[in-house]
Amino acid sequence: MDTDTTTWFTSWFDTPYYHILYKDRDDTEAHAFMDKLTNYLNIPEQGTILDLACGRGRHARFLNKIGYDVTGVDLSENSIAFAKQYENHRLKFDVHNMCEPYGKQFDAVFNLFTSFGYFDNDEDNLSTIKAIKANLNESGFGVIDFMNSEFVINNLVPEEVKTVNGITFNLKRFVENGYIVKDISFNVDERLYNFQERVKAFNLDDFEDLFKKADVHLLDVFGDYNLRKFQNSSSERLVMIFK
Template sequence: MSEWYEKSFGEDYLIVYRHRDFSGARHEVEKMIGWLGLPEGSRVLDLCCGMGRHSLALAEAGYKVTGVDLSETLLAEARSQKGAEAVTWMRSDMRELPLAGGFDAVVNLFTSFGYFEKDEEQVKVLREIQRMLRPGGKFIIDFLNPEHVIRHLVPHSVREEHGVLIDETRRIEDGYVKKDIVLTTGPEGEPRRYHERVKLYTREQFSEMIAAAGLQLDEVHGSYDEEKYVPEHSARMIFRGVRP
């Protein structure tokens, strides 16, 4: 039986998340460059790169970028973008990367974490990040803020994108934020159903996993426009640190 993340990141994902634009990615990359403080030409791994928005913006900024994702559909979308030839694209599970490492930075963005049931599997991802980094290499992990999710969860929403009805139901259950998505094309269309699930971790729990993976946490930001994370208000937990 395949996992939810093996089913959900296909052609319909591009419809559901069409609103994630490339200009927003450029703004976020500008902020990340300031945090990382890396010179042009540095090697950067975008782990779970999706459709390549951040990989392309990082390459535009002068970095040598490798984008890794499990979804061949999203990688094909990334490869179709202008400037895609500047990035090395690769398909892989994030828990076991076919790379030797030596990167100056690894970024893992927009809640591309917490997909697995067991904490040990999440730590495997963090250990791979540690292995990918050279000593002194830096990481950024952009995760949701559980307190914000719980306070602002929208249980149900319906919208239309290019003739496709998108019905989304959200809930907090068993320590996860879960989303069920139903897409229907036209009045006679057969519903297409997907499920997404992300395990919720507090800042303290996430920090413990980072330490268990041999990484050093330096700072937690609340968004790309907030220098400090405030549990009651911040939308995100953006972890920034280094491989000692």
């Protein structure tokens, strides 16, 4: 059983079960978002992109396919080991903690699909924004694609059962101490597994506060993957572009 909530993301994201539960994520939508975003930002041809918390690299691989020089980094050693099979001379993957600068500068740094707000220590969230800033070149843009916490909380499904690859996942969702929490339990080979995802319910004001502290400037805020205007109560996403 996973009881160490301070490092839940290192254990849960490193299991094969995380990837089984979420294997049906919509690649078509993700690809359309990457097309729109790179066009909107006008990233130069052959431009460099850092995909921060890249998981198994689905966004990074597509960005590379449409012409960019991409580095994908993630804390999960298993995810990076999986992603490395797709490497080429303009696509690299590396194990890295996003709280720290990567040591190179890029035309864009993308933090996609709610890959932020996992830390129990607030300083780590600020450190991540500062690290993104350090990883941007003079004309570079940072992008954080987060959930719209207000929309998620108002539409929370408290309990759900999902069967994928013959595994029945029992999901429970709730809000606790400013975090949106998902309890995940399932049986494999007569062994019970319990994991928990915890993401801080940041809103736009919270991000603006972090940006101010990190001395970065918020340029645009969108509410979905079609880059439509952000609406506090109805937008599903909170997509922020800054530099």
